[in-house]
Amino acid sequence: MSFDKVFDIAIIGAGPGGIASIIEAKIAGIEKAIVLEKADNHSDMIRKFYKPGKRVDKDWQGKKFEFIGNVTFEECKKEEYLDQMEQKIQDARVADKFKYNHHVYGVSKNSDGIFEIGADHELGIIQAKKVIIAIGRMGKPNKPGYKFPAKIRPRLNFNLDKVQSNEKVLVVGGGDTAGEYAYGLVDMNIGCDVTLNYRRAEITRMNPTNKEIVERYFKEGKMKSKLGVDIESVEPFEEDVEKGVTPPRVKVNYKDGTSDVFDRVVYALGGTSPVDFLKNSKIELNEWGEPLYNEETMETKNVEGLYTIGDVVTSQGSIALAFNHAYLAIQDIAKKLK
Secondary structure, three states: OOOOOOEEEEEEOOOHHHHHHHHHHHHOOOOOEEEEOOOOOOOHHHHHHOOOOOEEOOOEOOEOOOOOOOOOOOOEEHHHHHHHHHHHHHHOOOHHHEEOOOOEEEEEEOOOOOEEEEEOOOOOEEEEEEEEEOOOOOOOEOOOOOOOOHHHHHHEEOOOOOOOOOOEEEEEOOOHHHHHHHHHHHHOOOOOEEEEEEOOOOOOOOOHHHHHHHHHHHHHOOOEEEEOOOEEEEEEOHHHHHHOOOOOOEEEEEOOOOEEEEOEEEEOOOEOOOHHHHHHOOOOEOOOOOEOEOOOOOEEOOOOOEEEOHHHOOOOOOHHHHHHHHHHHHHHHHHHHO
């Protein structure tokens, strides 16, 4: 596949911000646009990180956001949200703009002021007059500092996809995702023995609803608590190794000297801003690794024509906010392309 013209806009990421950007671009009359997504479908993080039936809200941790653009959605369950997004893509006739399985590794400006986007697929170097970076934080989960031995890696996961019925599962983390994974496994009624581990003795990072459910489930004995202690290391369970169990179960060694054996360990340590990608794109960052940008246009402060939207620019992971960012960016781009 090759292109003989420069795109007006290249959008990196097909999550909420990327979807809203391509639809807003179509409405603004910008046809020469492309969306590059490393996964094999849009909304990949919601598909992977939201448990079945989880509600998709437009607001985030009690902060209210009103839609200002043309793209909105009705609050609903995960599956209905994905259907809504697919319908919006089809209705706007932009499905052909999405190029999946294209991992972008860099964005740079050439001497003509045109952006060149390197992707590890057949498109090669893509050129565009403007670029919107709409990649989220969740795409790069935090990993613990200790080593993951190769023998047990299949049992060390970052979501619930691999969990089997009747497994003994340790969920590691103290935020909303950890809480939702832990009590969500209990609610699935598939016989899992669930323990939640968090290095702090108090749960402070969850929203009030999740915190209430987690603490109630502890009290009712529906799941076990291992709070106030960090993990020192994980290793293959020696008895399983001797018996030839493949992969062996995971022995978790805590910093208080205790240990326990689990069928699976699920890490829900939150996402990080993809700092390396932003730095490679020469974007100036603040002390938290977030881009410096114009709040009215979403254009980065130091790279003209390069825009960052969604939760890559803020810790407020609201879908409505990502939609609004997309609208602001496209409005600015549309004016500048005239």
